[in-house]
Amino acid sequence: MADRLTPRAENYAQWYNDLVLRADLAEHSDVRGCMVIKPHGYAIWEKMQAALDGMFKATGHVNAYFPLFIPKSYLAREASHVEGFAKECAVVTHYRLKSDPEQGVVVDPEAKLEEELIVRPTSETIIWNTYRGWIKSYRDLPLLINQWANVVRWEMRTRLFLRTAEFLWQEGHTAHATREEAIEETERMLEVYRRFAEEWLAIPVIKGIKTASERFAGAEETYCIEALMQDGKALQAGTSHFLGQNFAKAFDVVFTNKENKQELVWATSWGVSTRLMGALIMTHSDDHGLVLPPKLAPVQVAVVPIAKNEEQLNDLRGYVAPVLEALRARGISVKFDDDDTKKPGWKFAEYEFKGYPVRIAVGPRDMENGTVEVARRDTLEKQVMQVVDLDEKVEHLLQAIQDNLFQKALAMQEAGTRAVDTYAEFQEELEKGGFLLAHWDGTPETEERIKNETKATIRCIPLDGDTTPGTCMVTGRPSARRVLFARAY
Amino acid sequence: MADRLTPRAENYAQWYNDLVLRADLAEHSDVRGCMVIKPHGYAIWEKMQAALDGMFKATGHVNAYFPLFIPKSYLAREASHVEGFAKECAVVTHYRLKSDPEQGVVVDPEAKLEEELIVRPTSETIIWNTYRGWIKSYRDLPLLINQWANVVRWEMRTRLFLRTAEFLWQEGHTAHATREEAIEETERMLEVYRRFAEEWLAIPVIKGIKTASERFAGAEETYCIEALMQDGKALQAGTSHFLGQNFAKAFDVVFTNKENKQELVWATSWGVSTRLMGALIMTHSDDHGLVLPPKLAPVQVAVVPIAKNEEQLNDLRGYVAPVLEALRARGISVKFDDDDTKKPGWKFAEYEFKGYPVRIAVGPRDMENGTVEVARRDTLEKQVMQVVDLDEKVEHLLQAIQDNLFQKALAMQEAGTRAVDTYAEFQEELEKGGFLLAHWDGTPETEERIKNETKATIRCIPLDGDTTPGTCMVTGRPSARRVLFARAY
Numbered sequence: 001m002a003d004r005l006t007p008r009a010e011n012y013a014q015w016y017n018d019l020v021l022r023a024d025l026a027e028h029s030d031v032r033g034c035m036v037i038k039p040h041g042y043a044i045w046e047k048m049q050a051a052l053d054g055m056f057k058a059t060g061h062v063n064a065y066f067p068l069f070i071p072k073s074y075l076a077r078e079a080s081h082v083e084g085f086a087k088e089c090a091v092v093t094h095y096r097l098k099s100d101p102e103q104g105v106v107v108d109p110e111a112k113l114e115e116e117l118i119v120r121p122t123s124e125t126i127i128w129n130t131y132r133g134w135i136k137s138y139r140d141l142p143l144l145i146n147q148w149a150n151v152v153r154w155e156m157r158t159r160l161f162l163r164t165a166e167f168l169w170q171e172g173h174t175a176h177a178t179r180e181e182a183i184e185e186t187e188r189m190l191e192v193y194r195r196f197a198e199e200w201l202a203i204p205v206i207k208g209i210k211t212a213s214e215r216f217a218g219a220e221e222t223y224c225i226e227a228l229m230q231d232g233k234a235l236q237a238g239t240s241h242f243l244g245q246n247f248a249k250a251f252d253v254v255f256t257n258k259e260n261k262q263e264l265v266w267a268t269s270w271g272v273s274t275r276l277m278g279a280l281i282m283t284h285s286d287d288h289g290l291v292l293p294p295k296l297a298p299v300q301v302a303v304v305p306i307a308k309n310e311e312q313l314n315d316l317r318g319y320v321a322p323v324l325e326a327l328r329a330r331g332i333s334v335k336f337d338d339d340d341t342k343k344p345g346w347k348f349a350e351y352e353f354k355g356y357p358v359r360i361a362v363g364p365r366d367m368e369n370g371t372v373e374v375a376r377r378d379t380l381e382k383q384v385m386q387v388v389d390l391d392e393k394v395e396h397l398l399q400a401i402q403d404n405l406f407q408k409a410l411a412m413q414e415a416g417t418r419a420v421d422t423y424a425e426f427q428e429e430l431e432k433g434g435f436l437l438a439h440w441d442g443t444p445e446t447e448e449r450i451k452n453e454t455k456a457t458i459r460c461i462p463l464d465g466d467t468t469p470g471t472c473m474v475t476g477r478p479s480a481r482r483v484l485f486a487r488a489y
Numbered sequence: 490m491a492d493r494l495t496p497r498a499e500n501y502a503q504w505y506n507d508l509v510l511r512a513d514l515a516e517h518s519d520v521r522g523c524m525v526i527k528p529h530g531y532a533i534w535e536k537m538q539a540a541l542d543g544m545f546k547a548t549g550h551v552n553a554y555f556p557l558f559i560p561k562s563y564l565a566r567e568a569s570h571v572e573g574f575a576k577e578c579a580v581v582t583h584y585r586l587k588s589d590p591e592q593g594v595v596v597d598p599e600a601k602l603e604e605e606l607i608v609r610p611t612s613e614t615i616i617w618n619t620y621r622g623w624i625k626s627y628r629d630l631p632l633l634i635n636q637w638a639n640v641v642r643w644e645m646r647t648r649l650f651l652r653t654a655e656f657l658w659q660e661g662h663t664a665h666a667t668r669e670e671a672i673e674e675t676e677r678m679l680e681v682y683r684r685f686a687e688e689w690l691a692i693p694v695i696k697g698i699k700t701a702s703e704r705f706a707g708a709e710e711t712y713c714i715e716a717l718m719q720d721g722k723a724l725q726a727g728t729s730h731f732l733g734q735n736f737a738k739a740f741d742v743v744f745t746n747k748e749n750k751q752e753l754v755w756a757t758s759w760g761v762s763t764r765l766m767g768a769l770i771m772t773h774s775d776d777h778g779l780v781l782p783p784k785l786a787p788v789q790v791a792v793v794p795i796a797k798n799e800e801q802l803n804d805l806r807g808y809v810a811p812v813l814e815a816l817r818a819r820g821i822s823v824k825f826d827d828d829d830t831k832k833p834g835w836k837f838a839e840y841e842f843k844g845y846p847v848r849i850a851v852g853p854r855d856m857e858n859g860t861v862e863v864a865r866r867d868t869l870e871k872q873v874m875q876v877v878d879l880d881e882k883v884e885h886l887l888q889a890i891q892d893n894l895f896q897k898a899l900a901m902q903e904a905g906t907r908a909v910d911t912y913a914e915f916q917e918e919l920e921k922g923g924f925l926l927a928h929w930d931g932t933p934e935t936e937e938r939i940k941n942e943t944k945a946t947i948r949c950i951p952l953d954g955d956t957t958p959g960t961c962m963v964t965g966r967p968s969a970r971r972v973l974f975a976r977a978y
Contacts, residue, residue, distance in 0.1 A: 029619065030563075031606065034556035036619055039634065042553045064531045067523035068608075068639055068655050069579075072586070074519075076594040086586040090558075091596050092608065093582045095643040097561070097575040105565040107580050107605055116596055117520065119557075119581065119608070130518065130525055139830070145528065150557055150639065154584040166557050341628070 005353075007287045012231040016282060020160045023290040023354050025277065033158045033165025037274070040354060043298035045168065045274060049148065051200050051295070052170065052272070055192050061144040061172060066126050068150075069117035074125040077250040081124065084217020088154040090119040090165075119152040124218060124269055127173045128247040135175055135265055137256045142185070143175040161278035162235075162489055169273035175265045177257065179244075182266035183221075186242040189270040190223045193238035201276065202293040202406040203227045203283045204413045205237055206435070206484060208460025213444050216269075220244035226459040226484065228413045229282040232433015234459050234486035237279050240270035278489070283409050284378075290355030291377055293405050294398040301327060301334045301394060302351040306344045306363035313338060319367050319387075326391035332398065352377060357401050358394060378404055419466075419482060423473045426485070430456055435486050437465075439479035441472035450474060450485070459484045494842075496776045501720040505771060509649045512779040512843050514766065522647045522654025526763070529843060532787035534657065534763060538637065540689050540784070541659065541761070544681050550633040550661060555615050557639075558606035563614040566739040570613065573706020577643040579608040579654075608641040613707060613758055616662045617736040624664055624754055626745045631674070632664040650767035651724075651978055658762035664754045666746065668733075671755035672710075675731040678759040679712045682727035690765065691782040691895040692716045692772045693902045694726055695924070695973060697949025702933050705758075709733035715948040715973065717902045718771040721922015723948050723975035726768050729759035767978070772898050773867075779844030780866055782894050783887040790816060790823045790883060791840040795833045795852035802827060808856050808876075815880035821887065841866060846890050847883060867893055908955075908971060912962045915974070919945055924975050926954075928968035930961035939963060939974070948973045 005022070006014040020026055025041030028034075037045065053063070069092060076082045096111030120126065127145075134140060152166050172189060176182040190207055197205045205225035215222040219241035227237045245264040248254070253265045284291040294300050303320055307313035317338065327334045335356075337347055344361065351359050361373040372390065375382040378401045385393060416434030420426045426438055440446060440458065451457050460483070467481045494511070495503040509515055514530030517523075526534065542552070558581060565571045585600030609615065616634075623629060637659050644654050661678060665671040679696055686694045694714035704711040708730035716726045734753040737743070742754045773780040783789050792809055796802035806827065816823045824845075826836055833850065840848050850862040861879065864871040867890045874882055905923030909915045915927055929935060929947065940946050949972070956970045 027619075027622075029556045029615070031556045031558045031560060031615070034558060036556065037554040039551040039553045043551065045554075046552065062528040062532065063535065064528045065526040065534075065657065067518045067520045067525065068641065069520045069523060071520060072594060072596075075586075082586070082594055086588070086594060089584065089586050090581045090606070091583040091586065092579045093596070094580040095578065097564075097571070097578050097580065097607075099575070105561060105571055105575060107561075107582070117579070118586075126518070126520070130516075133516075152557065168554065 005287055005289060008230060015287070016278075017160065019281060019285060019289060025281070025290070026160045028158075028160065033155050035158075035160055035164045035166075037168075040298065041277060044280070044292065044296055045277060047296045047298065048200070048276060049170075052192075052196055053148075055196060056146050056170075056172070059144075059188060059192060061146045061174075063147065064145050065147060065149070066123050066130060068120055070120050070123075070126045072116045072118055074129055075118050077125060078218050078246055081218035081246075081250075085121045085153070089121060090152045090154055092117040092119065120149070121151055121153045122269075122271075123147065123149070123151075123171055124173065124243070124247050124267075125251070128251040128253060128267070131175055131265070132251055132253045135253055135255050138177050138258055141175055141177045141255060141265070142181060144172075144185075145174065146170055146172045159278075161274055161281070164274075167274045169271050171271040172269060174268045175248075175253070176268070177255065177263075177266070179266055182244075182268050183242050186221070186223055186240045186268045186270070189268070190225065190238070190240040193225050193240065193270070193272060196272075197225055197227065197237055198406065200293065200295050201280050201283070202402060202409060203237065203279060204406065204410040206460065206462055207464065208462040208484060210239075210460060211444070211447060211458050211483075213447060214458065216241045218243060218246050220246070223463075224460050226435075226486075227279055227283065228416050228435055228486070229279070229489070230412065231282070232416060232487075234435065234488040235275075235279050235282070236459070236488065237276060238270070238272040241268060243267035243269060284405050285355070288380065289353035291405070292355035292357060294357040294402050297333075297355065297357050299333050299335045299356055300398055301332055301358045301360060302347070302356045303334060303336045303360045303362065304344050304347045304351075305336075305338055306361060308364075310340075312364055313340065315364070315367060316362055320362055320372075323372070323387060323390050327394060330391050330395050332391070332395060352380075358397060376401055378408075421473060426456075426473055427454055430454055430485075430487065433487070435459070435484050437482040438473050438485055439470040439481075440483050441475050441477035441479055446472060446474050454487075456485045456487050459486050459488060494776055494778060497719060504776070505767075506649065508770060508774060508778060514770070514779070515649045517647075517649065522644050524647075524649055524653045524655075526657075529787065530766060533769070533781065533785055534766060536785045536787065537689070537765060538659075541681075541685055542637075544685060545635050545659075545661065548633075548677060548681060550635045550663075553634050553636060554638070555612050555619060555636060557609055559609050559612075559615045561605045561607055563618055564607050566614060567707050567735055570707035570735075574610045574642070578610060579641045579643055581606040581608065609638070610640055610642045611758075611760075612636065612638070612640075612660055613662065613732070613736050613756075614740070617740040617742055617756070620664055620754070621740055621742045624742055624744050627666050627747055630664055630666045630744060630754070631670065633661075633674075634663065635659055635661045648767075650763055650770070653763075656763045658760050660758060660760040663757045664737075664742070665757070666744065666752075666755070668755055671733075671757050672731050675710070675712055675729045675757045675759070678757070679714065679727070679729040682714050682729065682759070682761060685761075686714055686716065686726055687895065689782065689784050690769050690772070691891060691898060692726065692768060693895065693899040695949065695951055696953065697951040697973060699728075699949060700933070700936060700947050700972075702936060703947065705730045707732060707735050709735070712952075713949050715924075715975075716768055716772065717905050717924055717975070718768070718978070719901065720771070721905060721976075723924065723977040724764075724768050724771070725948070725977065726765060727759070727761040730757060732756035732758060773894050774844070777869065778842035780894070781844035781846060783846040783891050786822075786844065786846050788822050788824045788845055789887055790821060790847045790849060791836070791845045792823060792825045792849045792851065793833050793836050793840075794825075794827055795850060797853075799829075801853055802829065804853070804856060805851055809851055809861075812861070812876060812879050816883060819880050819884050821880070821884060841869075847886060849883075865890055867897075910962060915945075915962055916943055919943055919974075919976065922976070924948070924973050926971040927962050927974055928959040928970075929972050930964050930966035930968055935961060935963050943976075945974045945976050948975050948977060
């Protein structure tokens with residue numbers, strides 16, 4: 001805590017990394033590409049999980065658990081799927097170690113698996129192989145299942161939360177009788193993600209559809225939500241895939257329809273991951289450390305007594321006791337920090353750095369005046385408040401902070417989103433960061449050229465917004481509508 | 490549901506397996522040794538997780554997440570630890586697949602890891618390697634961390650929930666400044682497990698200490714809770730280990746104490762797993778299917794209307810609406826099943842088989858009489874109840890079912906626990922199943938001989954109960970006290 005955090009303006013990447021480490025959110029492990037999620041970081045993830053899990057259940061989904069390992073041949077059954085994941089697979093080849101007099105413990109060559117197992121990079125194949133046994137008739141549909149799990153995609157260059165070899169996520173896998181129903185589900189879950197991002201993470205997002213080249217390996221259509229970070233780079237915050245009948249075909253999953261005919265089943269899958277931790281940090285935090293939306297803060301209010309001696313401390317304990325009780329009765333999480341081995345100044349710095357939304361300081365003079373000092377983390381403002389009805393005022397304040405963070409992020413996103421008409425203008429504006437709305441001729445060749453020349457990708461074809469046709473900024477060919485470009489995480 | 494369940498008396502193992510499959514709790518996957526936990530089974534596990542997680546947090550623990558992979562050399566650092574786990578390790582050796590014109594997709598030989606990675610069978614090594622960076626001073630202690638995770642221990646012969654290659658669990662890993670504190674923590678968590686087993690699972694358990702030969706690999710002392718199943722076999726339901734300074738030594742984790750001297754840190758670890766699902770099923774269920782303690786039932790009350798036509802069904806909907814609302818207001822989970830594509834008889838069979846604690850049937854005559862028919866799953870008794878104050882009556886009934894299941898299991902455990910004095914008597918009684926309290930001379934040789942000759946193991950040296958000395962039933966040598974024997978899962 002002693003050192004100053006590298007300012008965002010100086011080195012954004014360094015700021016992010018320092019912040020994640022020093023706010024005790026996560027750290028790199030000795031295992032290449034794998035992170036350790038520390039208690040403060042994990043507590044935020046738990047809040048995210050609880051909120052999302054509730055939203056999944058409210059839309060009729062149930063949880064289940066499928067194997068960590070996928071036989072190599074399963075992964076290979078859907079051609080574009082294996083092509084997408086083959087280069088980043090952790091492969092289990094043996095199932096035993098043994099002692100070796102010279103080298104210590106070695107892999108036992110006699111315990112070689114007949115078929116290698118892949119540590120799941122995603123679970124479509126193992127799940128659809130299982131669904132074959134579960135789906136016989138239209139009465140078994142829809143099947144609406146979610147899984148909370150760890151997955152592994154081997155990465156050479158990693159960044160905490162944003163890109164790690166192992167990460168935590170949820171993956172929904174649903175099965176439907178018709179194409180329409182499956183598309184409806186894909187869109188429903190995208191809307192769940194949008195609501196979660198905006199109402200919980202306080203991150204405004206743009207809903208859209210990926211181009212063919214950015215599609216999930218094995219999907220017919222990939223929907224996404226895209227967010228804009230403070231450094232002007234985009235971050236994909238969630239995806240929802242319409243998988244058509246691709247996995248049903250690959251795993252022979254058919255059902256008897258109402259007309260007693262056999263049909264292939266329609267599929268969706270959708271997921272968000274611990275990557276959202278990165279989005280949360282990069283959207284709201286500042287040069288003073290972490291800033292958290294109150295709805296996801298592990299502890300919403302820290303109360304710090306300032307006493308010269310044990311007697312004063314005892315008086316302050318009595319003074320704040322009814323306040324603490326009233327706050328907790330409103331469902332507000334509170335930490336009363338009367339640890340006298342640490343100084344108030346140290347505590348203030350700690351709570352500010354770790355993103356506690358509200359900090360209340362209370363000293364002997366407050367007791368005389370019937371007041372407390374309330375500091376809000378988002379604006380760093382302090383104000384003296386009467387202790388009367390403090391619980392109600394703090395509840396409003398937490399809501400105000402939640403709203404303010406969203407509005408601030410929305411203003412940043414709106415200011416960062418511009419329409420550009422020429423490729424020269426595009427390249428110039430791109431250097432300033434942000435979302436650029438531009439016309440594109442719809443071909444993968446032009447998309448590829450723009451990516452190679454500028455490092456910008458098409459984040460999505462927005463579902464909402466301007467649909468006026470125009471001409472491609474690069475080739476001059478007709479464009480159906482503007483699409484959303486940015487450099488991205 | 491059509492077929493009769495194999496009765497317990499006929500073939501207990503078959504009964505268990507059929508029940509797990511047909512109550513939609515879990516099934517074997519195509520991946521050797523790995524199970525699929527189906528939604529109904531997973532919903533029970535979620536209830537267990539929520540209860541345990543609350544108990545861990547109430548005792549000051551926080552959650553975190555550590556890597557799935559453990560470098561081989563880490564596992565090898567603590568000698569007895571690696572010896573215990575080497576024979577059941579899934580080993581990752583490569584990180585990429587590639588296309589092969591002849592064989593399709595193959596492991597890329599160029600993507601071989603320099604050091605193999607082990608899929609965690611338990612996380613002491615990776616966690617203590619991490620703790621080295623977190624613990625500097627006595628002020629950093631105690632460190633009270635839990636992890637919810639999947640682990641892999643390769644198994645050739647597997648049984649759903651009881652023994653699978655991959656399973657889900659929680660593992661607590663704590664660090665302390667003194668031996669006494671660490672032992673206190675080990676015992677505290679054992680008591681948490683006992684409370685959870687008895688108050689939530691409704692399974693009475695015996696707390697005790699393992700003999701040296703049954704100790705966790707790397708522990709100084711392993712504490713356990715042991716439960717007795719309906720077939721007279723024992724099941725270890727949770728363990729809590731005092732690890733001494735073994736892992737601190739292996740990973741060089743020292744702290745500066747209050748006297749400013751460097752000391753090795755003291756450790757504990759403790760865990761329960763999806764194995765508890767097996768214990769739950771085998772303790773309470775019967776020849777009619779699953780029986781669940783109400784506190785862990787995903788849905789506590791199923792309400793089934795019996796109507797001849799849509800008009801009657803609508804009337805019944807109106808009749809039960811206030812009842813449903815009143816039940817839910819009490820925090821009771823209710824499913825109102827007005828799906829008219831399924832017959833009431835089918836629904837009754839389904840809810841009975843899947844272990845819904847209370848089933849309420851309501852027909853036109855009930856409306857006339859102001860009644861409903863209430864069936865409890867544990868005793869299969871039915872009674873007609875007035876609808877007035879039904880919510881309160883059902884709340885009491887759920888508590889009565891929870892209590893009855895525990896009392897029934899306790900009676901079974903008590904009846905199955907006998908003291909025996911001679912080895913002949915021991916062998917004879919063992920055939921009847923149950924816990925046998927017998928004198929043992931305290932040597933691993935005698936323990937081994939008994940195990941080889943009878944397949945019975947020392948489940949634990951009970952913490953409570955008779956501590957009168959005696960003579961070993963096998964060797965006649967002095968015995969400090971009776972210990973608990975059984976054949977076990």
